Amino acid sequence: MTLRPKPSPRHGTLPGATAAAPMMPVPMWLRRAIPDAQSLAGKDVEDVALAAGAAIGALDAVVRRQERWAGAWRQRLAISAAAAMAKQTGRVEDEGALRDAVLLTRPGDFFSVQRRADRLLVVAPKLRAKAADVVVERLLSDDAIVASEKIAGINDRGLRRLFDRLVELGAVRELSGRTTFRSYGL
Incomplete structure (x- = not known):
């Protein structure tokens, strides 16, 4: 008895493929x-x-x-x-x-960069921090930003507070998992 595979609805069919093509060994x-x-x-x-x-x-x-x-x-x-x-x-x-x-990725984690980017663009006009527009642009263009990074127009404390606010609003994530030397990104 020869078992033939059944077409899987999950994977679809290839154009021109027959249901049970004969086995063709390497010449x-x-x-x-x-x-x-x-x-x-x-x-x-x-x-x-x-x-x-x-x-x-x-x-x-x-x-x-x-x-x-x-x-x-x-x-x-x-x-x-x-x-x-x-x-x-x-x-x-x-x-x-x-x-x-x-x-090992939960829904909404790793592959949700577009949805989180959309959220960042929605909350960006509501941010009152100095140089918030520069930080938003950096977040959209870079993979991650270190919270201690020097950004013109905003000091370290202001940048940390801005990142805390963005995390609170669900627009960015804290990526490092540490209490010091934090990094943030979409």
Whole structure:
């Protein structure tokens, strides 16, 4: 008995995909030509392009089969791509850290930057502190601001009081979790 995957309403279907495509193994000629990734280093560009095309073709056949595990596989690919992008931009987050950030986030926490930015823009005209407009612009453009940062037109105490007021209004969050050397952001 052969079990065929049922289409998942959660993941949708790919255009042109059949419900049960036959299993397509990696071609034997490709396995013989390239036993491992290290052997590609000495090959010509044409050989590498041919191998890449064959690998993409085999991968396409796997994707079109719509296996039951395809959703988890897509999520892992997305996390791997995000980790590679983070590494290229000089960040230190790996796949585990990114997965934790997604899975351990409560609704309204990490991914609510747009809603909190909207809230900041609503309360900004009500702020009476000197240089409040400069602080709002910095909050909208920077990831985080240290409460002891020098901002023209406002002293340290005024800046701390402004941040306390913004937290009270729900427009920003205190990010450090410390009583001293606090940082604030959306």
